[in-house]
Amino acid sequence: MKPKLRVAMAGAGFASGLHLAGWKRVANAEVVAICDPRQEKAAERAREFGVSAVFHHAAAMLAEVKPDALDVVAPMHMHVPLCLLAADRGVHILCQKPLAPSLAEARDLSRAIHGKVRLMVHENWRFRAQYRRLRSWLDAGDLGEPVSSIMQVHSSGLLEDQAGVLPQLVRQPFFAQLERLLIGEVLIHHLDVLRWLLGPMRVAAVRTGRLCAAVKGEDHAVILLEGQKRWALLDGNLATPGAPPTPSDRLELVGTKGTALFENNTLQLRGAREETVEFDLVAGYGDSYAAAIAHFATALATGAAFETDVDENLQTLALVEDAYATARPLQVA
Structure with a gap:
């Protein structure tokens, strides 16, 4: 042994x-x-x-x-x-x-x-069970060729709660000092997921803004990505009234044969084949960390490639860098 x-x-x-x-x-x-x-x-x-x-x-x-x-x-x-x-x-x-x-x-x-x-x-987001299942549908051809995708990441974490505090800064105080906040710290996960699901993408346009005076960096952003005969829109906002205090994802991916929708805790496949799967998102948060760690340990033991090795991750970091280079400020009245 x-x-x-x-x-x-x-x-x-x-x-x-x-x-x-x-x-x-x-x-x-x-x-x-x-x-x-x-x-x-x-x-x-x-x-x-x-x-x-x-x-x-x-x-x-x-x-x-x-x-x-x-x-x-x-x-x-x-x-x-x-x-x-x-x-x-x-x-x-x-x-x-x-x-x-x-x-x-x-x-x-x-x-x-x-x-x-x-x-x-x-990079644990792509190890979340809902995205592993969606990737399996893509690999099986259930959606055909991806055409478009819209992903939303909303929370109310940078809005005062009933106690008069900002939940996001209670949970992760370092957010307040980040000059690259939403894209660099949060949406980096989702850029990685979209690139992993859809293939190589480039940044076409970005708008960013700041609603919360308690943070230095951007707290809302819209990123348009383009790939080979496909596009994706990533919409993030940490100051969304009515949203939960921790960020939650919504993803709709349209293909030539089917559509996948992840919303709340449910992933649906619609089209030529239909399937609905529910997930425990609370348990899934820790599970995704554990899955990434298990992958690291297994790959070290077997010599297999890391799914998120340096070269792979550099491609995600390039999207982040391009997003900031492309970004134009969006003023919200």
Whole structure:
């Protein structure tokens, strides 16, 4: 029997709990150490998930523990230095998205680690059960050739709730300081899903704006994408009255043979063949993290390709970069 994959984790913030829960579901892997500049946060996560070693600095953790892999769940500005640190020590890497603050930095990182270690970007949205099922319908030809797609991502998280607080900033306070907010932090997931479902796409037009004074970056945006005989419209808004406080997706994909609609918790196939599937979205949120982590562990063990390796993820980052380069401000009265 192969020895367990020994994993160290860098970062003990919001997403670390989801990652640690995901690792608990991988039979032949164990998180053996966690670090965070706020060592008390790392210690709290360690107690919660039974991690044996806690560190303040990643360098000390890697030197002492000598793990097989590093799971990077730290803030985005730390992704590149942590990945370089791991690569120089021959430690494989699972890195939370976005891989780097910019496409140029991500490309530099790709070149720097090439041939040293393997790196997978933890892009969990495409691992959500509803999108895996939709992809299976596309692969089976149930929709024919994709023609058009409209995806909406709406929430009221940047509107004051009854307690007078902004739910999104309670959940993820760092959103307030991001100059690249909605597209770079949230819609990056959906750009990846659309590209994965529809094939290569390019940015045709973008409009962005800001409704909430408590954030620096854009909180609503519309992105038009074009591909080979197909197009997609991505509409995001974190200040939508009547929407839930956490972002929810709606996707309609029209093909030459059928139409798929995902809304609330239901995915429907209509056309020559019909099917309806309901999903537990609360459980599915954690499940998608776990599925991405399991894929990383399995691919390391078998030598199989990562579905979201660096080269693959660079294509998503290119869409993000092009979206910001193309964006024009939209004024809402």
